[in-house]
Amino acid sequence: MITDQRMSAEGSLPPLGRLVDNANRLVQTIAAPSLVQLVLRLALAVPFWRSGILKWGGFLKLNDTAVTLFTDEFMLHLPGGPYHYPAPAVMAFLSGCGEITFPILLVLGLGTRFAALGLLFMTVIVELTVPDGWPVHITWAAMALGIMAYGPGRVSLDHLIGRALSPER
Numbered sequence: 001m002i003t004d005q006r007m008s009a010e011g012s013l014p015p016l017g018r019l020v021d022n023a024n025r026l027v028q029t030i031a032a033p034s035l036v037q038l039v040l041r042l043a044l045a046v047p048f049w050r051s052g053i054l055k056w057g058g059f060l061k062l063n064d065t066a067v068t069l070f071t072d073e074f075m076l077h078l079p080g081g082p083y084h085y086p087a088p089a090v091m092a093f094l095s096g097c098g099e100i101t102f103p104i105l106l107v108l109g110l111g112t113r114f115a116a117l118g119l120l121f122m123t124v125i126v127e128l129t130v131p132d133g134w135p136v137h138i139t140w141a142a143m144a145l146g147i148m149a150y151g152p153g154r155v156s157l158d159h160l161i162g163r164a165l166s167p168e169r
Contacts, residue, residue: 033150034154034155035153037152037156040143040146041107041147041156042107043143044106044116044147045102045104045106046103047136047140048099048102048122049099051099052096052098055095055099056096056100062093066092066095066096067088067089070085070089070092070095075129076129077129077131095122098118098122099122102115102118102119103115103119106119106147108156108157109155109156109157110156112147112152112158113147113148113152116143116145116147116148117144119140120144123140123144124141126140
């Protein structure tokens with residue numbers, strides 16, 4: 001029934017209208033929601049992974065540079081500040097762990113919304129540390145919010161687990 005309505009509507013469209021309708025369908029095919037969700041996950045994972053991988057000198061061992069950055073270089077730009085990070089070695093360790101763990105979860109699509117929430121929180125901290133970086137940080141925040149709102153998509157472990165737990169889907 002819907003196909004008949006669409007065909008009769010297409011038949012009555014002028015050539016330009018048919019061209020626009022076909023172009024619209026092509027764009028919707030290219031930007032399939034599952035593909036968009038996968039690309040969002042990958043795009044958000046990359047900058048955090050790259051930053052995190054630079055902090056480690058071995059298994060659960062931060063390199064000296066990471067600790068030095070949190071001790072001497074990074075400052076929290078809050079009212080009345082800037083302020084040094086409290087417990088800089090702990091903050092460097094937590095940052096390094098988050099920058100490795102959350103991107104892995106995003107790429108796998110496992111605990112995806114929570115991983116995106118973790119990266120959103122980290123983005124806020126990064127923004128407080130590097131306030132001039134807001135044009136990049138706002139894109140990270142938008143990607144994290146999009147993932148949190150729309151989920152991981154069909155190409156994810158979360159989707160597979162959800163299907164296994166509720167077979168009527």
